[in-house]
Amino acid sequence: xxxxxxxxxxxxxxxxxxxxxxxxxxxxxxxxxxxxxxxxxxxxxxxxxxxxxxxxxxxxxxxxxxxxxxxxxxxxxxxxxxxxxxxxxxxxxxxxxxxxxxxxxxxxxxxxxxxxxxxxxxxxxxxxxxxxxxxxxxxxxxxxxxxxxxxxxxxxxxxxxxxxxxxxxxxxxxxxxxxxxxxxxxxxxxxxxxxxxxxxxxxxxxxxxxxxxxxxxxxxxxxxxxxxxxxxxxxxxxxxxxxxxxxxxxxxxxxxxxxxxxxxxxxxxxxxxxxxxxxxxxxxxxxxxxxxxxxxxxxxxxxxxxxxxxxxxxxxxxxxxxxxxxxxxxxxxxxxxxxxxxxxxxxxxxxxxxxxxxxxxxxxxxxxxxxxxxxxxxxxxxxxxxxxxxxxxxxx
Numbered sequence: 001x002x003x004x005x006x007x008x009x010x011x012x013x014x015x016x017x018x019x020x021x022x023x024x025x026x027x028x029x030x031x032x033x034x035x036x037x038x039x040x041x042x043x044x045x046x047x048x049x050x051x052x053x054x055x056x057x058x059x060x061x062x063x064x065x066x067x068x069x070x071x072x073x074x075x076x077x078x079x080x081x082x083x084x085x086x087x088x089x090x091x092x093x094x095x096x097x098x099x100x101x102x103x104x105x106x107x108x109x110x111x112x113x114x115x116x117x118x119x120x121x122x123x124x125x126x127x128x129x130x131x132x133x134x135x136x137x138x139x140x141x142x143x144x145x146x147x148x149x150x151x152x153x154x155x156x157x158x159x160x161x162x163x164x165x166x167x168x169x170x171x172x173x174x175x176x177x178x179x180x181x182x183x184x185x186x187x188x189x190x191x192x193x194x195x196x197x198x199x200x201x202x203x204x205x206x207x208x209x210x211x212x213x214x215x216x217x218x219x220x221x222x223x224x225x226x227x228x229x230x231x232x233x234x235x236x237x238x239x240x241x242x243x244x245x246x247x248x249x250x251x252x253x254x255x256x257x258x259x260x261x262x263x264x265x266x267x268x269x270x271x272x273x274x275x276x277x278x279x280x281x282x283x284x285x286x287x288x289x290x291x292x293x294x295x296x297x298x299x300x301x302x303x304x305x306x307x308x309x310x311x312x313x314x315x316x317x318x319x320x321x322x323x324x325x326x327x328x329x330x331x332x333x334x335x336x337x338x339x340x341x342x343x344x345x346x347x348x349x350x351x352x353x354x355x356x357x358x359x360x361x362x363x364x365x366x367x368x369x370x371x372x373x374x375x376x377x378x379x380x381x382x383x384x385x386x387x388x389x390x391x392x393x394x395x396x
Contacts, residue, residue, distance in 0.1 A: 004053060017042050017050060024056075024065055025073055035063050083132050083139070085166045091121045091128070092174055099186045115190055122198050125174055126205035129167065133212045136163055140216065144223045145278045150231040154224065161220045168213055171206050178203065327352060327364060333372055336395060343368060343376065343393035344383060362388070369393060 004010045014021065020041035027033055035058065038047050047063075050056040056063050065073075095118055102114040140160050147153040178187070178199060187199070243249040250256060281287050336346045347365045356364075369376065369391075379392040 013049065013053065013055070017046060017055075020047075020050075021055075021065070024063075025070070028065060028070060033063060034061050036061075038063060078131060083136050083160075083163045083167075084128070085132065085163065085170060088125060088128055088132070088167075088170045088174075091124045092170065092177060095121045095125070095177060102190060103186060115195070118190075119195060119198050122202050126202040129171060129174070129209050130205050132163075132167055133209050133216065136160060136167070137212070137216055137219070140220060140223065141276075142278055142280070144227065145276065146281050150227060150234065153227050154231070157220055157224050157227065161217075161224075164213055164216050164220065167209070171209050171213075174202070175206055327356070329364070329368055329371065332364070333368060333375070336368075337375075342383070344385070344390045348385070358386070365390070 004013075020038055023041060024033055024038070035047070042050075047056070051058050051063070054066055055069055057066050064070075098114045098118045098121070102111055102118070105111045105114060140157065143153060143156040143160065147156060187195075240249065240253075240255075243252055277287065332347075332350060335350070336343060339346050341349075344365055347361050347368070369378075375396060377394050377396050379394065381392045382389050383392055384390075
């Protein structure tokens with residue numbers, strides 16, 4: 001297998017084949033990606049280069065991503081389903097080793113290198129621990145909802161519960177490492193702003209992990225109880241059915257006596273264990289067939305036709321328009337400037353577009369004086385009309 005000469009060569013090859021790698025990563029769980037399918041995204045010589053460089057592995061007519069690159073993509077994109085507690089343990093051990101090296105080292109440059117490694121390992125511990133808890137909860141739900149075999153389902157849930165206990169021990173160990181007496185000498189002497197921030201963030205994440213693990217423990221216990229109850233019930237039903245098919249049910253069991261002694265209420269509610277199906281299962285063909293069968297069984301025939309409301313009367317649909325003729329004061333101002341009359345006389349004799357009462361004409365007179373006072377000239381003389389005294393207003 002050939003190796004890459006430098007990082008640029010690796011990045012260039014990944015960039016050239018990004019469409020193919022993205023397609024294969026999306027179908028990484030199908031285990032049936034053929035070599036001919038890859039030719040739709042890249043040339044044959046490029047695919048051979050990926051195989052020779054170890055990015056892809058070929059198995060007959062099928063190809064797949066190498067575990068090293070697949071694990072890298074899953075870890076960066078945070079879609080990895082594996083619970084890796086050993087990696088957390090390894091980083092905790094590295095922190096303790098680098099702390100020991102730091103305290104024994106006298107060269108400042110090498111001490112800074114150890115400090116940098118400690119900060120990196122502390123960041124990894126918090127990030128990976130929290131990520132493992134999220135993956136653990138998702139795997140527990142998938143195992144409970146998707147695994148058809150009851151024995152395997154119980155075994156998987158018990159193994160995940162053991163993973164939960166392992167993570168809990170690692171969280172306690174990481175907490176003791178931060179607050180322990182042996183490491184306090186290091187944290188007091190080497191504490192800077194960055195290390196203080198990293199340590200505070202790690203404590204926050206460890207607290208969040210503890211809270212999540214409590215909920216995880218409750219969920220596992222509930223799922224195990226449901227599975228074991230369903231498993232025992234299924235096994236009993238299978239045994240009863242077998243004896244019934246062999247016509248030995250009455251001879252080998254005391255079913256008749258138990259039924260006579262049973263005084264259960266006819267309409268007593270049975271214990272129900274709701275099952276929330278995962279999205280992955282609901283998208284499968286098996287789930288679709290099950291849903292179609294259930295829908296067919298629950299079908300109640302024709303539904304009663306809903307009563308139809310009466311038609312809306314045409315009278316409600318007819319639109320009524322109301323027209324209002326308004327007085328254009330700006331047009332009156334323009335006409336007044338060319339009329340040669342005083343404003344009161346002009347307003348009273350103006351040809352309005354509609355019938356206007358005397359009181360409304362007085363209002364128009366006042367509005368025009370107020371709006372266009374800078375364009376009008378008000379004399380000291382006054383006029384009278386119908387016991388009303390008004391100022392003599394002319395255009396400037």
